[in-house]
Amino acid sequence: MQRRELLASGGAIASLAMFASHALAQSATGGKLIPWSDRPLPLPSPIDKVVTNLQRWEDLDTWITPNDKLFGVGHYGYPTIDEKTWKLNVAGSVAKPATFTLAGLKALPRQEVISTIECSGNNGFPFLDGQIGNAKWAGASLAEILKAAQIKSGAVEVVFYGVDQGDDVAHKGAPFELTYTDTFARSMSIEDAMNSANMLCYEMNGSALPARNGFPVRLIAPGWYGIANVKWLGRIEVRDTHYLGKFMGREYVTLRQGEQDGKPFMSQTPVGRMLLKSAPAQITSRDGKYQIDGMAWGPDVDAVQVKIDNGPWTRAALDDSKSPYSWRFWHITQALAPGEHTVTSRAIDKSGKVQPAMDDPLIATKKTYWESNGQITRHVQIA
Numbered sequence: 001m002q003r004r005e006l007l008a009s010g011g012a013i014a015s016l017a018m019f020a021s022h023a024l025a026q027s028a029t030g031g032k033l034i035p036w037s038d039r040p041l042p043l044p045s046p047i048d049k050v051v052t053n054l055q056r057w058e059d060l061d062t063w064i065t066p067n068d069k070l071f072g073v074g075h076y077g078y079p080t081i082d083e084k085t086w087k088l089n090v091a092g093s094v095a096k097p098a099t100f101t102l103a104g105l106k107a108l109p110r111q112e113v114i115s116t117i118e119c120s121g122n123n124g125f126p127f128l129d130g131q132i133g134n135a136k137w138a139g140a141s142l143a144e145i146l147k148a149a150q151i152k153s154g155a156v157e158v159v160f161y162g163v164d165q166g167d168d169v170a171h172k173g174a175p176f177e178l179t180y181t182d183t184f185a186r187s188m189s190i191e192d193a194m195n196s197a198n199m200l201c202y203e204m205n206g207s208a209l210p211a212r213n214g215f216p217v218r219l220i221a222p223g224w225y226g227i228a229n230v231k232w233l234g235r236i237e238v239r240d241t242h243y244l245g246k247f248m249g250r251e252y253v254t255l256r257q258g259e260q261d262g263k264p265f266m267s268q269t270p271v272g273r274m275l276l277k278s279a280p281a282q283i284t285s286r287d288g289k290y291q292i293d294g295m296a297w298g299p300d301v302d303a304v305q306v307k308i309d310n311g312p313w314t315r316a317a318l319d320d321s322k323s324p325y326s327w328r329f330w331h332i333t334q335a336l337a338p339g340e341h342t343v344t345s346r347a348i349d350k351s352g353k354v355q356p357a358m359d360d361p362l363i364a365t366k367k368t369y370w371e372s373n374g375q376i377t378r379h380v381q382i383a
């Protein structure tokens, strides 16, 4: 059986208000789930071919996302890899290049982390709000593998290549237009790559990685948006120049409209670390009261506040953090009159920084949909 990090120890829960563990009211108390009245729109083409298995918030019932429920993103399809022939090369600006088999990686010291993975495109549209999940990952330390490879002086970054490939076009429209086969890859500075939490991961929630989520081996870089967590790894390359492939330099680039000396100025940055965020997940009725449960994630979450309609921000009860990289449940109990209501949440970090509203300049000046951590408002109809 799948291990579920779910229920409070100590059996039955007497009161919703007292309830603060890693579970949702729906699954813990048998309250009646009221579906949100807003519905994400169907995925438009071609996103529907890239993104799969989105989390439907009403279906969420565990703090750890089971392996068959975690969303998937595959920009160049979803490759099937034979573990018997699979190899991982560590190459480039290193004194000791190496090749690993799956058994070779598993023979190295094992480390684990519980971390939430979210696509930076999540909630960028009214149709993408379920690209998130939480899992316990296990694998070998990336930093130790890089140390053993002996990075040469002058190296600046590490590139992680998947085995998945797709066609791309350069010089579009020019007489020398070129179609070429590209390999999915992302890079990281050496300093970021050496973070001890990073791992070459071969296990998700105690089982082999599902094919969808990177079998046999993927990078898990806790605290970074999904795109950094390269799946189906084939090659790790240390470089002394910057890698500017499609998913570093053209896609997953956040464009922010600013101004400099009276002229428009577009800042352009590759998607980076996860940002402070929260979302209302479910609303449950029990004994004439309503409990709203949600999630908060990103760095250093310290508090969550909830706003009903245009009312005041009210502090929610926030569950303990079992891992600095994992989402946390929050709960609030509320009386609600019959009719239509809105529920908005915002996370606050340890330094007092608040998850921005959608009309905050941080969000409003952003021209691409990546890294959208604006406050989420859900709608509900109370009978």
Ligand SMILES: Nc1nc2c(c(=O)[nH]1)N[C@H]1C(S)=C(S)[C@@H](COP(=O)(O)O)O[C@H]1N2
Pocket (backbone or CB within 6 Å): 070, 071, 072, 073, 074, 075, 076, 117, 118, 119, 120, 161, 162, 163, 164, 184, 212, 213, 214, 225, 226, 227, 228, 229, 230, 231, 232, 233
């Ligand atoms: N090789 C490879 N790795 C990849 C991708 C991909 O298309 N190819 N997509 C990335 C993106 S955009 C996200 S959000 C995460 C999603 O991880 P998951 O599919 O395990 O949920 O994988 C990342 N790793």
Ligand SMILES: [Mo]
Pocket (backbone or CB within 6 Å): 073, 118, 119, 120, 121, 226, 227
């Ligand atoms: Mo993504």
